[in-house]
Amino acid sequence: MEPKKIHVSVSAVISDVNLVAMKWARDHAGERLGTKWYDGEAGTGPSEKWPVSESVRLTIRKIMTEAFSRETCMSELIERIRVAGGFTEEQARTVAETETKFAQCHGNLAAWKRTGVVKSIKWLKSSLHKGRDVCDLNLEAGAVLLGQTFPSGDEVPPAHIGCCCSPCIAELNETKQPNPG
Ligand SMILES: [Zn+2]
Structure with a gap:
């Protein structure tokens, strides 16, 4: 099976998605690592x-941060994290997938806030969720104004360890007024 890539690029240009994720990762990646949230x-x-x-x-x-700044496959990311943290393979996978999710979703959130174009977002529940959990409540909440929290208390996924949900734009602001700063 082809390794799962978190950054696919055919040129030296970093895609916007990876750029916003990289910026977020640079300041925040690993913030919840080692906290009860991870349990x-x-x-x-x-x-x-x-x-x-x-x-x-x-x-x-x-x-x-490096993973989002150049082409990196998930298996390489997991291995680097395993060595750096002295984790088991399974723990390293959890960290890699969780931190990738955090950076992608929160990176998007930061970019949406910065541009001022997005009015509200929806919670797209992942089909990987088994059984009903807090993400169902987030889905059922429908469109939520950008910056407000979903029922789980989160502005964007992940809502819990192993959450593979995604945010999506529900509504745009009528006047596209870029928000300085
Ligand atoms: Zn979820």
């Missing part, structure tokens, strides 16, 4: 299952 629990307290030092967190942040 599937609420709160920001430290996780016992994920003892992650600040230096590991910053290394992961650097790896994620």
